[in-house]
Amino acid sequence: MPRSDEHEGGRVYARPALSATPPTLADVAERAGVSRQTVSNAVNNPDLLRPDTLTRVLESIDALGYSPNRAARNLRTRSSNLIGMRIGAAQEGTANATMDRFVHSLVETSREAGYHVLLFSGDSRDPVAGYDDLLRSTAVDAFVVTDTYLGNPQAAWLEERRAPFVAFGRPWESLGSRHSWVDVDGAAGTELGTRHLLDKGHHRIAWIGWRKDSRIGEDRRSGWTRAMHERGLPTTGLASRVEDTVASGREASAHLLDSAQPSAFVCASDTLAMGVLHTLRDRGLRAGEHVAVVGFDDSQVAQVVSPGLTSVRQPLEEVAVEVVAALEGLLAHPPVRGTGVMLAPTLAVRGSS
Amino acid sequence: MPRSDEHEGGRVYARPALSATPPTLADVAERAGVSRQTVSNAVNNPDLLRPDTLTRVLESIDALGYSPNRAARNLRTRSSNLIGMRIGAAQEGTANATMDRFVHSLVETSREAGYHVLLFSGDSRDPVAGYDDLLRSTAVDAFVVTDTYLGNPQAAWLEERRAPFVAFGRPWESLGSRHSWVDVDGAAGTELGTRHLLDKGHHRIAWIGWRKDSRIGEDRRSGWTRAMHERGLPTTGLASRVEDTVASGREASAHLLDSAQPSAFVCASDTLAMGVLHTLRDRGLRAGEHVAVVGFDDSQVAQVVSPGLTSVRQPLEEVAVEVVAALEGLLAHPPVRGTGVMLAPTLAVRGSS
DNA sequence: GGGGGCCGCTTGATCGATCCAATGACACCA
DNA sequence: TGGTGTCATTGGATCGATCAAGCGGCCCCC
Numbered sequence: 001m002p003r004s005d006e007h008e009g010g011r012v013y014a015r016p017a018l019s020a021t022p023p024t025l026a027d028v029a030e031r032a033g034v035s036r037q038t039v040s041n042a043v044n045n046p047d048l049l050r051p052d053t054l055t056r057v058l059e060s061i062d063a064l065g066y067s068p069n070r071a072a073r074n075l076r077t078r079s080s081n082l083i084g085m086r087i088g089a090a091q092e093g094t095a096n097a098t099m100d101r102f103v104h105s106l107v108e109t110s111r112e113a114g115y116h117v118l119l120f121s122g123d124s125r126d127p128v129a130g131y132d133d134l135l136r137s138t139a140v141d142a143f144v145v146t147d148t149y150l151g152n153p154q155a156a157w158l159e160e161r162r163a164p165f166v167a168f169g170r171p172w173e174s175l176g177s178r179h180s181w182v183d184v185d186g187a188a189g190t191e192l193g194t195r196h197l198l199d200k201g202h203h204r205i206a207w208i209g210w211r212k213d214s215r216i217g218e219d220r221r222s223g224w225t226r227a228m229h230e231r232g233l234p235t236t237g238l239a240s241r242v243e244d245t246v247a248s249g250r251e252a253s254a255h256l257l258d259s260a261q262p263s264a265f266v267c268a269s270d271t272l273a274m275g276v277l278h279t280l281r282d283r284g285l286r287a288g289e290h291v292a293v294v295g296f297d298d299s300q301v302a303q304v305v306s307p308g309l310t311s312v313r314q315p316l317e318e319v320a321v322e323v324v325a326a327l328e329g330l331l332a333h334p335p336v337r338g339t340g341v342m343l344a345p346t347l348a349v350r351g352s353s
Numbered sequence: 354m355p356r357s358d359e360h361e362g363g364r365v366y367a368r369p370a371l372s373a374t375p376p377t378l379a380d381v382a383e384r385a386g387v388s389r390q391t392v393s394n395a396v397n398n399p400d401l402l403r404p405d406t407l408t409r410v411l412e413s414i415d416a417l418g419y420s421p422n423r424a425a426r427n428l429r430t431r432s433s434n435l436i437g438m439r440i441g442a443a444q445e446g447t448a449n450a451t452m453d454r455f456v457h458s459l460v461e462t463s464r465e466a467g468y469h470v471l472l473f474s475g476d477s478r479d480p481v482a483g484y485d486d487l488l489r490s491t492a493v494d495a496f497v498v499t500d501t502y503l504g505n506p507q508a509a510w511l512e513e514r515r516a517p518f519v520a521f522g523r524p525w526e527s528l529g530s531r532h533s534w535v536d537v538d539g540a541a542g543t544e545l546g547t548r549h550l551l552d553k554g555h556h557r558i559a560w561i562g563w564r565k566d567s568r569i570g571e572d573r574r575s576g577w578t579r580a581m582h583e584r585g586l587p588t589t590g591l592a593s594r595v596e597d598t599v600a601s602g603r604e605a606s607a608h609l610l611d612s613a614q615p616s617a618f619v620c621a622s623d624t625l626a627m628g629v630l631h632t633l634r635d636r637g638l639r640a641g642e643h644v645a646v647v648g649f650d651d652s653q654v655a656q657v658v659s660p661g662l663t664s665v666r667q668p669l670e671e672v673a674v675e676v677v678a679a680l681e682g683l684l685a686h687p688p689v690r691g692t693g694v695m696l697a698p699t700l701a702v703r704g705s706s
Numbered sequence: 707g708g709g710g711g712c713c714g715c716t717t718g719a720t721c722g723a724t725c726c727a728a729t730g731a732c733a734c735c736a
Numbered sequence: 737t738g739g740t741g742t743c744a745t746t747g748g749a750t751c752g753a754t755c756a757a758g759c760g761g762c763c764c765c766c
Contacts, residue, residue, distance in 0.1 A: 035745065035747070048744075050745095069490060070723095076722080077725095116492070274659075278659045304627045387715075391714085391716080427721095
């Protein structure tokens with residue numbers, strides 16, 4: 001049984017938001033005594049209208065609670081004002097937490113630029129499945145690609161289809177890639193952390209990073225070696241490359257303490273740094289007093305763990321701003337050649353150093 | 354200057370994905386020698402076609418790489434297959450981390466139901482601004498509302514406009530609300546945690562929770578009192594209500610240790626539990642040996658901190674499934690009366706207990 | 707044998723916006 | 737006064753899908 005306030009079929013202008021069907025451009029036009037196109041102009045190119053006409057139209061828009069129908073607009077303009085972003089499987093880790101911080105910033109920045117963020121999840125078997133669907137159905141205007149790690153085919157695939165996208169992460173492999181990207185200088189981050197420790201008087205500073213096939217890991221490692229060599233300090237025997245888990249960090253730090261007696265650790269992630277803290281605790285050593293520790297990512301964990309973990313913080317808000325700026329450029333002009341933006345991280349100093 | 358592979362204006366069927374304009378329904382129809390509607394049916398109601406026609410059409414769809422234009426479909430069907438979800442300002446905290454886990458699950462579950470998730474950010478001043486825009490422009494089919502805390506006007510506002518939505522969080526206040534919701538039984542969670550401690554032989558179990566005006570906090574607290582009273586144990590003098598910060602948890606636990614000598618703590622959040630761990634560390638007490646601690650949310654922190662924080666884990670994957678199921682019901686049938694689903698959390702036992 | 711119903715498919719209209727070409731109004735200047 | 741140019745505004749066409757109605761062919765049954 002239809003409810004009494006819906007059965008008329010007509011629109012209830014007195015309470016616009018409650019009406020069954022939202023008002024259309026034509027409704028506004030009729031009420032304001034102008035044509036549809038004029039209303040459209042009032043919304044999209046207000047300068048084209050005479051001031052008095054404009055106010056009259058805007059008044060009607062306001063009174064009716066009109067908002068352009070997204071689908072109709074999208075159909076006509078061939079754009080959706082949506083930015084697609086794939087989120088990986090819910091593996092809980094610090095990398096994920098970083099991504100979430102980025103997503104927040106991206107959503108906020110996109111809003112200011114008139115875009116919304118559409119999230120989709122990928123099939124782990126077919127990494128381009130989600131992209132393909134959205135692209136062919138013209139559901140999104142562009143993509144933000146976040147997982148540009150070693151051998152990831154998405155960037156190349158999108159590039160081949162001329163799909164507009166910006167990567168968060170530099171194109172490590174493909175030299176011929178011409179897409180835009182934004183990245184954080186990981187090496188600069190670890191260099192910052194290492195220098196911070198050097199300035200505190202440490203000389204034997206160890207590195208715990210990821211396996212050699214991780215380009216990101218090797219990049220971060222290079223910041224440590226650079227800072228050490230700069231001061232003429234040796235790095236041999238002070239480095240370890242392991243999996244990105246707390247247990248690995250724990251083991252690696254125990255080994256290093258025994259073999260090389262470092263007074264400080266710089267780690268490729270907060271997860272590994274947590275492992276170091278565990279080892280210190282096992283041995284009755286105090287982080288920040290006896291041995292200093294620096295992590296990477298400035299995760300939630302770094303902030304709440306005792307005595308606070310000094311960590312490299314990526315400027316994700318800036319990354320989001322740059323990504324959106326690049327996207328806007330991409331969508332406004334024909335994509336000639338991509339731009340690359342490298343941002344510098346900062347160091348959040350806490351009790352562990 | 355137009356590129357050589359784009360200047361013809363026609364479609365390059367040999368390499369469908371590279372063509373400037375994607376193929377349309379009409380293109381498929383022409384190639385398959387049928388009408389547009391038949392192609393439409395092949396996509397949406399395959400049963401209506403004769404098997405041989407169907408295969409012929411599908412073959413053409415495949416060959417052209419056709420995928421229905423989202424905008425056109427949305428315009429005609431008045432639906433977008435998008436679910437809107439607002440994410441709050443990027444206050445970094447465990448609540449946020451929980452939300453991120455939920456978002457992941459929601460995206461995944463939505464995909465299986467044929468929906469995508471559209472994220473938008475709210476203006477903190479006007480909590481319904483984002484909702485209003487999306488609703489009036491018919492950009493989303495429904496909303497998932499996550500912040501249904503005390504005095505939150507969104508649910509009531511959406512209800513009034515007859516906007517389809519499902520809340521993650523029960524309607525604490527409004528008794529007259531008729532919307533669907535899914536929630537996790539927080540009281541059952543703390544009860545679980547408290548019983549776990551009781552079974553371990555603890556008798557004096559303290560509570561550290563949030564201020565009294567938090568309905569969620571009071572709910573979680575009730576689980577603790579219920580479990581205690583069930584065994585005939587007193588709770589007076591064993592509870593503290595503070596802000597949700599590590600520092601507050603630290604202070605509150607120090608006070609309680611001095612005043613009531615509890616042997617265990619149950620906390621309304623992992624953040625507070627971390628504060629307890631700090632206090633124990635300050636006093637040379639070992640979590641899990643001398644004093645047991647149970648947190649809430651099973652955050653990243655709980656998993657990596659030493660010696661591991663026992664914590665109540667919300668079944669967010671299930672929540673997402675129920676939310677999407679409720680949404681599907683809502684969009685399929687006329688919204689008669691909302692349903693409420695209450696899910697039970699589990700306990701992730703770790704070294705702290 | 708003729709009417710009714712179903713099947714498989716087609717045709718024209720439609721959703722609500724913007725694009726495009728054209729029109730009316732108006733001012734200016736010769 | 738009439739021509740010209742500018743500006744605000746108009747009406748029709750269009751984007752690409754689905755809806756609604758209808759059509760011919762076939763079978764069935766009275």
